[in-house]
Amino acid sequence: MNRPAWLLFVLVSVLWGIPYFLIKIAIDDLSPLLVVAGRCAIGAAALVPVALLRGSLGALRGRLGPVAGLAAVHIVGPFLLITYGETHISSSLTGILIAIEPVVIALLMANAEPITGIRVAGLVAGFLGVVVLVGLDVSGDSWGLIGAGMVLLAALSYAYATKLVQQRLSDVPPDALTAATTTISTVVLLPFAVFRLPSPGAVGADSWLALAGLGLLCTALALLAFYRLIALAGSNKAGLVTYVNPVVAALLGVTLLQEPVGVGTVAGFLLIVAGCWLSTRPTRTPSEALAPVT
Template sequence: METTATNKPSLLLVIIAFATIYVVWGSTYFFIQMAIGGFPPMLMGALRFLTAGVLLLTWCLIKGDKVWVKKDIRSSAISGLLMLFTATGGVIWAEQSLPSAIVAIMVSANPIWFVALDKANWKVNLGNKSTVIGLIIGFAGVILLFAEAIIKSMNGSMTSTQVFALLLVMVDPIAWSAGALFSKKSSGTAPARVSSAWQMIIAGLAFIIAALFHHEFSSFHVSQVPAKAWMALGYLVFFGSIGAFSAYIWLLKVRSAVQVSTHSYVNPVIAILLGVLFAHENISILQLLGLLIILFSVLMVNVTKYSFKKRIKLPSPKKSNSSLPAYRIGVAAEIKSVVA
């Protein structure tokens, strides 16, 4: 995806990119669980991100992009390890013992951490009452979900492995938000596709090390992988990584991190629908309540940032050289702010 000659992104491309991360990423939780039904978790992550990264880097070379800039590679390494290896790796690991819908619900706290970790905007964000209230409500929702897990573990309906998996996915949004903010602030002049390619390649290499550490290669046999696991891996490579992740990195360059994080509103809903309809997962009333609380808190945190109306400073009639009346200048500026 590229911007126009005036360095302003096409509105159609922005809409397509948002639609991609909204729907496709919501479905990846379901397909991750399907893929690890045939692949060891860390090896699956390695295959997914290395394949996607190499394919995308090849495309970058064909397009004539500068792909060997050390500064860009170093920045991509940090953000890729945080977002893809730590955060997504935690999701992959957790889905061995938890339903995909539950993992998606826990990860829905992403936008809360975007605000909490965006130190440069603390004064603005934390000076807003709705933001502070939203943060408090959001953490209450996460605690509600985790409290249910503790109760279930105490009465024997949830294992210690599942409780550990829940702890893991509580940390994942922190790593993802930190990586995304770093990617946005350290992005250079390279196209988003170059950053995405290196992030995936470096994360894929880290997954190989993790797979070796867990002795996954010795127990893996290609012939034993079912067809649906291969199809799920293919979906994750082309749609979840090359398509959605590239769209996400591009959006971080052209839109605010808070706006881009709105995918967390839709992803859990898609994940729950797929999990219930196709994987026959059960979602409790308390878990749905936790989801609603988290989503409401995210809305509270970001409500002031989603207003399309912006304050417009109209030029003084005495100083303005424009032949247009002041009210027409204001209307034109308002339309421009909405489209932008």
């Protein structure tokens, strides 16, 4: 990756390690549905003026179908799954489970980059990491298992969304794409969220600030950077931001929310990281493999 891609990679890695911590704070006083709808609405309010000023919305003409599909699989679905999932599991475990995303991307992109023996080993390691996490961290807790399942479904949805952007929407300017997806998501969610409004004075300032951070930083800015990263580096490399996301999420959860991290959490995370690394290694052609080292 070139320098702009690396800078975007670091930015997205940090911005998408923060939301699990902010979600945990926001759902103390706000319903998960309202958190997701509010997050989308704040993101759209920030992004639409940017797209209008840049005159990039014309690039969406004739793309309503894939853009609406992207809104469903990259925002509405996974945001709801993660937020409701965090009512049952810790923010640090949520971030670690999301790290399975590069393994899923490797499977989805198998036609473009064949699954080699090393990649199979990576896929197996990643799967074992999830088994260890779920088996040791939430074993015997039915609601914990449900929460973990929601987060894993969100990871699958994120992986498909990454592939969708690269294959069908990589030529759309990121500001137009993010403005459209957040607006569509807001329109879909707000009619339901109005029935979940809190009573006056029932929400603390920390919850409102967390929601603002989710909308401005973790949605608007992060999506802009991520879609641009996909265009520069491709879906496989862009998906590797989940190497760093869990570290940020775990550090915030442990230091600020006093969430426990057991042996199972560490072991599962290491297996997932190893699986991601192996399953996303670039495939060399026979001529490249036989080329002399200089």
